[in-house]
Structures are given as structure tokens and as C-alpha cells.
Amino acid sequence: MNILSEKIAVLGAGSWGTVLANLLTDNGHDVTVWAYLDKDAHELNDQHTNEHYLPGFKLNERLKATSNLKDATDGANLILFVVPTNVVRGVAEQLLPLLKESGNKPVLVSAAKGLEVGTYDRISEILASVIPAENHSGIVVISGPSHAEDTSTKDITTLTAASTNLEAAQYVQKVFMNSYFRLYTNQDVVGVEMGAALKNVIAIGAGALHGLGYGDNTKAALITRGLAEITRLGVTMGADPLTFSGLSGVGDLIVTATSVHSRNWRCGNALGHGEALQDILDNMGQVVEGVSTAKVAHELAQKKGVEMPITDAIYGVLYENKPIRETIVSLMERDSKPEFDY
Numbered sequence: 237m238n239i240l241s242e243k244i245a246v247l248g249a250g251s252w253g254t255v256l257a258n259l260l261t262d263n264g265h266d267v268t269v270w271a272y273l274d275k276d277a278h279e280l281n282d283q284h285t286n287e288h289y290l291p292g293f294k295l296n297e298r299l300k301a302t303s304n305l306k307d308a309t310d311g312a313n314l315i316l317f318v319v320p321t322n323v324v325r326g327v328a329e330q331l332l333p334l335l336k337e338s339g340n341k342p343v344l345v346s347a348a349k350g351l352e353v354g355t356y357d358r359i360s361e362i363l364a365s366v367i368p369a370e371n372h373s374g375i376v377v378i379s380g381p382s383h384a385e386d387t388s389t390k391d392i393t394t395l396t397a398a399s400t401n402l403e404a405a406q407y408v409q410k411v412f413m414n415s416y417f418r419l420y421t422n423q424d425v426v427g428v429e430m431g432a433a434l435k436n437v438i439a440i441g442a443g444a445l446h447g448l449g450y451g452d453n454t455k456a457a458l459i460t461r462g463l464a465e466i467t468r469l470g471v472t473m474g475a476d477p478l479t480f481s482g483l484s485g486v487g488d489l490i491v492t493a494t495s496v497h498s499r500n501w502r503c504g505n506a507l508g509h510g511e512a513l514q515d516i517l518d519n520m521g522q523v524v525e526g527v528s529t530a531k532v533a534h535e536l537a538q539k540k541g542v543e544m545p546i547t548d549a550i551y552g553v554l555y556e557n558k559p560i561r562e563t564i565v566s567l568m569e570r571d572s573k574p575e576f577d578y
């Protein structure tokens with residue numbers, strides 16, 4: 237049993253936000269979810285369900301929800317961001333005046349996985365650029381192989397809590413850990429966030445291979461060579477290469493590139509079956525982070541002069557209407573090269 241009982245605000249009532257808020261409530265914390273829409277807050281409070289994002293899941297009745305950001309975050313020791321990457325900045329901007337007014341200095345935690353279009357910022361960079369250090373007690377990123385659907389059934393799940401502030405990471409570790417949810421600390425925030433964001437792009441590719449009927453050799457090739465280029469860009473951005481053999485590297489890549497729960501994998505699978513991207517996104521009803529991250533990664537790789545052939549190929553399919561089978565042939569017909577560039 238967790239010995240801490242913290243006041244926690246979870247910003248985002250999608251699938252991952254709801255499962256994490258429920259887990260934190262089960263851990264004995266006083267948790268309020270901030271739902272974007274009033275009707276979602278009402279459903280969480282009155283029915284203790286979130287049927288759109290987690291059909292059939294019954295929530296802990298102590299979990300509260302509101303669509304009022306001030307009510308959700310007032311006095312919180314920890315504020316968890318679990319909204320899609322493209323809205324993190326806007327939500328942080330709404331939070332800042334509330335923190336200034338109250339003088340509260342919570343630990344800010346990000347569970348989102350993506351890179352911001354236009355700025356190329358990681359989530360922790362967005363938070364740090366909007367909320368000055370005097371208004372928080374550390375920024376921590378949690379990431380690892382963790383589908384909401386599995387964690388909701390208490391499947392054993394492992395994550396890393398990354399921060400340059402080790403004390404803040406250890407605090408987050410204590411707040412979240414229980415018998416089925418285990419966190420490790422890591423001080424390589426760049427590596428953890430780059431691994432988390434870039435694996436979503438490779439997962440779209442893995443889904444596409446499945447949709448097209450490719451076998452296990454091909455999928456293993458994609459995952460392995462995908463990890464090689466994730467590591468290449470990550471290290472160029474300042475990451476420790478070791479981080480990519482950890483939970484937020486190969487761990488998250490494995491789960492996302494092989495699971496039917498993955499929204500990114502499902503998007504790729506539908507592309508492989510010939511569906512149009514816009515139709516897939518319209519029907520998904522949930523965020524598919526890899527689509528916008530493919531654009532950021534493609535641009536960032538060009539800017540930094542990093543070779544990312546698989547990411548570029550996926551970008552071509554998503555943004556330039558390139559046919560998938562021909563794109564795969566072009567990847568295979570590139571010049572021969574050594575496996576590792578030392």
C-alpha cells in the first residue's frame with residue numbers, strides 16, 4: 237500500500253488519463269480529473285464510467301472529475317498532463333495564471349508522447365517554456381510500454397520516471413507504484429521523450445506491414461532498424477544511447493509495434509488495407525500521435541542531417557500519398573551499408 241496520500245490533478249480524460257487517474261485513486265490519493273467537456277466530467281462523476289474511451293471499465297467511486305481547470309488543480313501537489321501533444325501548450329497556458337494566483341508549486345508530470353509540430357519541442361520542453369521554474373517543483377516524464385487497455389485490467393506494467401531533478405522523479409515513482417505498476421527512475425529526459433515519440437511513427441509502419449500481409453521476419457526487421465534510426469536521431473539531440481535499450485526505447489517500441497491496442501499500429505494496419513488516412517483518423521475517435529510526429533521527425537532529421545529512411549518512408553506515405561508497396565521496395569533497394577556506423 238502506498239504510504240503517501242497526495243492531492244493530484246489529472247489533465248485529460250481520454251483512455252490513458254482515465255486509467256492513470258483511477259490507478260492513483262486506488263493507490264489512496266485524492267484525485268480529480270480535468271475533462272475537456274462538461275458531459276465527460278458528469279459521466280465520470282455520476283456513472284463512474286468513460287464509455288467512449290474505455291468501454292465497460294468501472295472507475296473507483298472516489299475519483300472526482302470537473303471541467304473547471306481551477307477546481308481540478310487547486311492545491312494539487314502533482315499535476316499530470318495526459319492530453320494529446322498538440323494541446324499541451326494551450327492547457328499549460330491556461331494553468332500558468334492559476335499557479336501564479338495561488339502560489340502553488342506542484343510537480344508537473346507528462347504522460348503524453350509526441351513532438352510539437354512547428355517548434356519540434358518535446359513535452360517537457362513545452363511545459364518548461366510555458367511554466368517558469370518558480371511556479372513548479374520539477375518536471376517529470378513518465379513513459380514505457382503501457383497500453384491503457386492492459387493497465388485497466390491490472391496487467392503488470394513498467395515505466396520510467398525521467399527528470400533531471402532526481403528527487404522529483406523519485407517522488408513520482410512513489411506516488412504511482414503499486415503491485416502491478418512499477419516505475420524506474422532515469423535522468424535522461426531527452427532519450428526517454430525521443431523514444432516515446434518516435435516509436436509511434438515506427439508503429440504505424442508495423443501496422444502497415446501487417447495490413448499488407450508481411451510476415452514476422454519483416455516485422456522484426458522494421459522494429460530493429462526502426463530502433464536504430466530512433467537512436468540515431470535521439471543521440472544527435474543529446475540522448476544517452478543506453479536509454480533506447482530501456483523501457484521508453486525498445487520496450488515501448490515492442491508494445492506499440494505489435495499490439496492491436498495501439499492506435500498507431502491500427503492506423504498503419506488500416507493504411508495497409510488501403511483505407512485513406514483521413515477516414516482512418518476520423519473513425520479512430522482517439523489521438524494517433526505518430527501522424528504528426530512523423531512530420532516533425534522527418535523535418536528534424538533533415539535539419540540535423542540524420543539518416544532516417546524508415547521514418548522518411550512513412551512520412552512519404554502519410555503526407556505525399558506515396559504507395560506503400562513501392563515505398564517498401566525503394567527502402568530495400570537503397571545502397572548496401574554496414575549494420576552499425578561507428
Ligand SMILES: NC(=O)C1=CN([C@@H]2O[C@H](COP(=O)(O)OP(=O)(O)OC[C@H]3O[C@@H](n4cnc5c(N)ncnc54)[C@H](OP(=O)(O)O)[C@@H]3O)[C@@H](O)[C@H]2O)C=CC1
Pocket residue numbers: 248249250251252253272273276289318319320321323327347348349350382383384385521522523525
Ligand atoms: N492510450 C494509451 O494507452 C496511452 C497514451 N499515451 C499518450 O497519452 C496522451 C493522451 O492519449 P490518450 O489518453 O490515448 O488520448 P485519447 O485520444 O484517448 O484522449 C484524448 C483526451 O484529450 C482531450 N482533448 C482533446 N482536445 C483537447 C483540448 N483542446 N484541450 C484539452 N483536452 C483535450 C480529449 O477530450 P474529448 O474527448 O473531449 O475530445 C480526451 O479526453 C497521448 O500523447 C498518448 O500518446 C501514453 C501511454 C499510453
Ligand SMILES: O=C(CO)COP(=O)(O)O
Pocket residue numbers: 349380381382383436439488491492497498499500501523524525
Ligand atoms: O504509448 C503507448 C503504449 O505505450 C500507446 O500507443 P498508441 O498511442 O499507439 O496506442
